[in-house]
Amino acid sequence: MIAKVLITFGVLFAAPFCMGLLPVRFMPGEEQKKDPLAVYLAGFLLSLAVFQIIAVPVILIMPWGFPRIVILYSIALVVLSAVGLIAGRTVLNELVAEGKVLWDRRSRFSVETFIYWLIAVGLIVFQIYMAYTHAFFDGDDAYYVAQSVIADQSNVLYRILPYTGLTTTVDVRHALATLPIWEAYLARISGIHPAIIAHSLLPLIFIPVTYLFYFQIGKRLLKKDCRKLAVFMILVSVLQIFGNTSIYTNSTFFLMRTWQGKSMLCNMVLLAVLWCLLSLWDNRGEAKEEKQTGWWIVLCAVNMTAAMATTMGAFLTGLLIAVVGLVIAVRDKRPQVLPKLAASCIPCILYLAVYMVLV
Structure with missing residues (x-):
């Protein structure tokens, strides 16, 4: 039991943090390199994107391929975590040093x-508590959670109709959005039933992560004013x-259907897009332009995560990026940003192309 808890902690927290060290290393300035929350968020998005890349081909090719997904994804997490630790060791050292500085300045906030901040944190904890203790049933559970159960118990990927139990061809409309399979992966490594993973565990992860994205966006909009940022979070x-x-x-x-892809898209993924675009918008010097590789990596990961959440996510995030990109290009006279933004949408374009061919 202890081993499974440690493995689950590694998949949801340790591995994303280690993976996040890699893109943060290639971000401009020292702000992100000294922010452990930004490191974790970048790695969390990367870990979901990697699962989407691994899972989609297996789903389409191997009807009983769930064990293959479990093996490949576990190996990928270990390898990418090691790469992140090796390549991002300077970032890790800066995080440790910044932590010591913050501890020395722990009394700098006014009463x-x-x-x-106490009120803001209390409200967030209240939402997490209510979501955990009041598991809401939803009609979509009959399909999405059932697909997680089928994958975990029979290793079959989208070849059984949850409503009837009969076999069928691959359900393309839902099969390319792999969030239920990711939930089945968490169930397999933790030994917890997929329904409990969806209704009880994921709110403990997705709600705090969503508020971390709000926190990062608030820092950009409010210029790191702690008092205003706390009011924003409230x-x-x-x-x-x-x-x-x-x-x-x-x-x-967000609070009643946290585990569903639609909720993940509109509450977490779109916030991640705004976080990336605000960061790219802020870093406008020529020297900084050359050091934004990390943000482009994260933005590509966001696009893959949107496709993982729901099929329409690939289209909606691409549309949002296109609109904001046009605003950046016109307002700041930066037309050179448009090809880069278009390149970040290539995963979405390929995903939609595969969907159109299969449909």
Whole structure:
């Protein structure tokens, strides 16, 4: 049991952090290199993108290929984590040094700012607690969670209809979005039932990660003003808590259907796109332009993660990147950014091409 807990911790936390050291090493400035949250978020997106790259070919070629996915993805996590640790050791040293500096300055916040942050953290913890203790049933569970159960228990990938139990050809409409298979992978390595993974474990991961993206975006928009950033996080939390005005709002999906790809796309992936684009927009000097390789890697990973969440995600993220890219090119007179943004969408284009051919 302890071994499975350690393996699960490694897959969800340790491996993403180690993988994130690699792209952060190629980001401009020292800000990201000294931010462990940015390192983890970059690695988390990379780990999901790698799963999508591995899982889609196996799903299309091997009907009983789930064990192959488990083996290949586990090897990929180990190898990429080792590469990240080796290539990003300077970033790791800077993180340790920055941690010591922050500890020495731990009393720099005013009482007012501390209270604001206490409220913000309390609201986030409250949402996590409610999502964990009040597992909401949804009709889509009959398909998506059932596909995770089928993959974990029979190793079959999208060749059994969850509604009837009958065999069928590969379900292309859903098979290219591999989030249910990722949930089955977590179930296989942890020994926890896939339904528990979806309803209980994933809210503990996706809700905090989503708020980390809000935190990173707030830092960009508010110029790292701690007091304003705390108020921003409180406002976002309140909007999410009281956002259940219909069954279609992103707040409803965020807190009641956290484990579904649609929720992951609209609440986490689109925020990741904005985070990347804001960072690329801020770094506008010629010297910095040459050092943005890390952000382009992360943006490509975001595109793959969008496709992992839902088939429409590949189109929607590409559309968002195109619109924001045009604004950047016109406002800042930077037409040279358009080919790079288009290149970051190549994974989405290839994914949609495969979908159109199979359909």
